[in-house]
Amino acid sequence: MPLALSVATQPDPRLRPLLSRDYLRFRQPEEEGAAWLAPPSTAVTVIINMGEAFGGLPHAFVAGPSDACDVVSMHGEIDCVELKLTPLGAYRLFGVPVSELVNEVVALTELADLRPERLDDGLLRLADAGPAPAGEVAWVWRRLHAAHGNVPIAALAAEVGWSRRHLVDRFRAQAGLAPKTLARVLRFEELLRRLPTGRFAEVAADCGYYDQAHMNRDFREFAGTTPGDWLARVPSVQYPWVPAP
Missing domain, CATH: 2.60.120 (Jelly Rolls)
Structure with missing residues (x-):
């Protein structure tokens, strides 16, 4: 290459x-x-x-x-x-x-x-x-980002004093993804950062997955492959993406 x-x-x-x-x-x-x-x-x-x-x-x-x-x-x-x-x-x-x-x-x-x-x-x-952006949307974004997505959306709506539906509508408009979806993607991004550093089950728990099977389901949905196959194709950090199969 x-x-x-x-x-x-x-x-x-x-x-x-x-x-x-x-x-x-x-x-x-x-x-x-x-x-x-x-x-x-x-x-x-x-x-x-x-x-x-x-x-x-x-x-x-x-x-x-x-x-x-x-x-x-x-x-x-x-x-x-x-x-x-x-x-x-x-x-x-x-x-x-x-x-x-x-x-x-x-x-x-x-x-x-x-x-x-x-x-x-x-x-x-x-x-x-x-x-x-609305101050409430910025607050929810910061909370989700700091926790790598591991904050209940209902709790965040309560923190800013909005209904869950109102939060979803305003957040999606200004942040793109609905808060629950964005939380899942943030968790997956953290998983990709940590995956090369430890055992799969330990990394899954550290990232907030219920178990390794839960992590594997997200991997299939978000990357179309398995954690092991992903790691086998991870290139040098110089590259912005992982080579496709």
């Missing part, structure tokens, strides 16, 4: 609450027939190509939160800047219901012409003009 190169760059501190990690410049030489398995994610991904667009996708695009795995085929060389936004960060920057972005890829014109050195200015401009 050709060597990939990724270089992280720190954003302006004012943008940190909107981002889930630093900017990443990613380069991958062309490889015939390469495909990647992308697991569900609560993050909103922004890609700005520095060269030719890859995979038949727009030159700059936003990929919304997802609740299912997907196979991404690689066509041509990749040279891009990747941003990972929190769902509420995406709501602030783009000013549209994040629910409209779930499992979707949408062309992005606002940032298409920006070079890496001008990203801060472009994002700050969008943030200044964008809507602020």
Whole structure:
């Protein structure tokens, strides 16, 4: 497999609450027939190509939160800047219901012409003009994120003084996924981080699964494979996705 190169760059501190990690410049030489398995994610991904667009996708695009795995085929060389936004960060920057972005890829014109050195200015401009998420939605997002999804939704609704239905409606609009679905994806994301570090049963318990069988069911649903097969195909940390079978 050709060597990939990724270089992280720190954003302006004012943008940190909107981002889930630093900017990443990613380069991958062309490889015939390469495909990647992308697991569900609560993050909103922004890609700005520095060269030719890859995979038949727009030159700059936003990929919304997802609740299912997907196979991404690689066509041509990749040279891009990747941003990972929190769902509420995406709501602030783009000013549209994040629910409209779930499992979707949408062309992005606002940032298409920006070079890496001008990203801060472009994002700050969008943030200044964008809507602020409801304080109750932000609170629930922080609670779920800190607990890797392991908080009962009814308890969160009670904490913010909303009915469960009202919380679901407002949260889905501003964070993309319904709170229960987002909680499951957060738990699965934590599982993927911890899986290489311990025994399956121990990791399952640490992540809040009832037992290993419960973990295996989520793995089948969210990744279309088993934990053992996933680990067998985990590449170097340089790669953003796991190679598809």
